[in-house]
Amino acid sequence: MAKDSYLKKILGAENFSRIQSSKVLMVGAGGIGCELLKDLVLTGYGEIHIVDLDTITLSNLNRQFLFRQNDINKSKSLTVSKAVQHFNYLNAHLVSHHGNIMDTNKFPITWWEQFEYVFNALDNLEARRYVNKMCLFLKKPLMESGTTGFKGQIQPIYPYYSECFDCSTKETAKTYPVCTIRSSPTQPVHCITWAKEFLFHSLFDEVESDQNLTDPNQIRSETDNEAEIAFFQKESTELAELRHLITTADPPTFINELLVKIFKADIERLLLIDSIETRRGSRKPTPLDVVRYSSQLAGLLADVSNENILNLDTKMWSVLENIYVLYKSSEVLQERIVSGRESSISFDKDDEDTLNFVAAASNLRSSIFGIEIKSKFDIKEIAGNIIPAIATTNAIISGFACLAGTKYFTTPSHGTDYSAITHKSSTIFVGITPNKYITSGTLGPPNEKCPSDALVSRGVFKISPTDFTTLTLGWLIGQLENYGYSRDDISIQKSNSKLLYDIDYDDNVDLTLASMSGLKDGELILISDDSDQLESLELYINIAEKTSLPELVLRPKVTHDEPEQENEDGLLENGMDVENDGVILLDSEAENEENDDLLIIDDEPSPKRRKIA
């Protein structure tokens, strides 16, 4: 059976067998993961490990083609490797891990060492940064990829030879001033933020969790209008009282108090302090006429068939309908808490009760401030940080990720000297124009200001259990001198910044490594050169069979005190476009998303120079 005829022709027989005997890791089995796994399996990769902590939901099925309706709620990582068996024509060995890649107990550094190549197919910044760092510690090549809507990007990362994931800054969630949210909204998103992060949070979520919108210091930094500050304080007190009513009053009382206090009395109080200064461009609010609506609301509530309103996700609800939805959702939320089933409730876009509450409250506030009403469908997108995602872009990006990863296996290997493969590789940005479908760019060197790979080298410090309990910190300092450090100039810190050693603090020198509090397997220590000659070194402590320190040559320390102008030039030289085109919002909360193959487009790469085929 010549199933592999084409692969041998395209890749070369020797390269193909190198791919077949390789072991690679794919982190994430969502939109990109499903497509990428298909490509890797069909390209002949020998052993593929898949890590994902998510389960399958209905909205995954429009693009994550390895999942079916009856897979909903099952583990993504376990389901993909089963599904792939249908076309595992080349007998790849698939190993699934249902878990969080950042779990060091489940995935210790020794586990990472087995892989030759790492493919990221992740949807959140935190895990991406973590995998990037692990690959820097172990000098493993990493393929970073992401999509949003019609756009997507791949970035091959060859540690210390090309830019790492952290070399370019990523856009994070937009935050709004407290005053915009709490007293002067002008856009639907302000009201949605208010409904979700202020009103819902104050009423139903854990009180202790940090709350920027009620932080007095934050408020004082934005306004010195004492009347406005007093207004904010009064409103917070009222919310605390309302929260108390959840468990002490019946639903009609609670909800009536909610409507009167939040949508009428508070707005009336706001009008008392109304001025250009507090308005900040927002319209003059009109308090909700609760009395006028209450009889109509009673009419709606009397007929059970009106519950259908809650399902009209794409309709613009009227003010009355919004009041109705607020009533119905409050009633259920109150019941969930009163019944003792839940002590608090967090907003979750897939929890219909919380979404209904936030949608209705946000719309009522919008109508008060003369802002357009949004459908529940649209509010869900904003409140839930949903990033649109489609099958085609994921297929294209995964195809390129597989091709670029495979290039590593068809290029002669020189251990961790990645200069040849770095030179041969490109970033690819998918963004359609009339004349080209993609823009590719050469891999730039690490950004000299990057905290992850330019200012510090990383490595694994292996130490045997015996050596760990017998060798001292003084011994380690001696070893560090082999890197060119001087014992008089370095300081050694634990990851939590606790100082272990410097020239003025040698108390620990005669202690064994094991007896120093907190030093253990998986802990990081940072060595810095206070004489500014050499870069810093971060070591990952790994209790292993044999003791060894990483082989590496430290680079001279780069200091940055050039004027601003030169910095900008430096950015341009790195091939980055200053004008952002197609920048994707990366929301810090997107990690809660079940399915978004989030793209991080730093900047569109500049056109690359031609390479020889």
Add this chain to the structure above:
Amino acid sequence: MTKDELSAQEIALYDRQIRLWGMATQLRLRSSKILIINLGAVGTEIVKNLVLGGLNTIEILDDSVVKPEDFAGQFFLPNDDSVVGQTKLPLVVDRIRELNNRVNLSINTESLDSLIANKQYVKAFDLVIATELDKQMILKLNDITRELNIPLYVSGMHGMFGYILTDLIEHTSVSVKEAGNQPRVVGTELSRNKTITNVESKEKSNDEIVTIRDVFSPLKEIFKSQELPKQLNKRQLKRLSGVVPLIFALFDITRPNDPDTVIDVEVLRVKAIEICNLLNIPAETVTPDYLDVFSRQAFAEFAPVAAVIGGALAQDIIQFLSKKESPINNVLILDAVNSEMPIYSL
């Protein structure tokens, strides 16, 4: 299922794409009937993407039997060596249907040659996609689609290389775009035959409503077009690779039956240089390196390349049907060796 509204279940299933292209596009997809000719690796990717997208009807036409090399990229085939020699489509249809049972999926194992004689057959579709066809068949099919006023996409791959040719006859798209520093001007040719025909500024926003009209050449014009050198500046022309003439040359060469067969380099060279002359591009673009690569990789299927081409083609069909974005006009080339994907208007 009403004609002009999506059900709550459809909205929930298609949530993440509706948020991108809107309900109106989703409704257009739901009312479109598409014919796809040949289910190779590229066809497999296209079908996967369009079935997931939620089209109304997809008919797959392919009379071939399973060959061992099909297992390289045709992932709907059962993982069972004993199916080699059996007719392909009945073996894959259930697995395709599983992706999305809302789509009317049908298979047809008659030969294209016999069906093409019957225009009524082609007429039933809103759009035709043809993959892995030779030039003679492409032109025959295009004559019919032109006559019936049906848009045609043509696609295929050769190892690390792939192509999409489009004759969509004409297309008008209206989209909301952010207004740049320079206002868009009516009459601007974005590329040959792709023209801005209307610009309106959208009230209370920094957006413009832009109408773009595309006019397409019949495919027979593409094969003898002299437009390519006009679309390149001197530097681009100098670094133009042999990919275009070699892909075009392979339209005139019969696919070998044995996947291990290497296309005769001399035959390929002569053909490619003939095409260079026809297209008015330098014969030196056909370098020995490229000849060697193409002689070995001609017609070879490779999953990641199929994914890129199949993804781009399915995406373009969705753009076309949506009437919101301007489609590929009219030759897209994928060079996965150099990570390039230019679009030429020939």
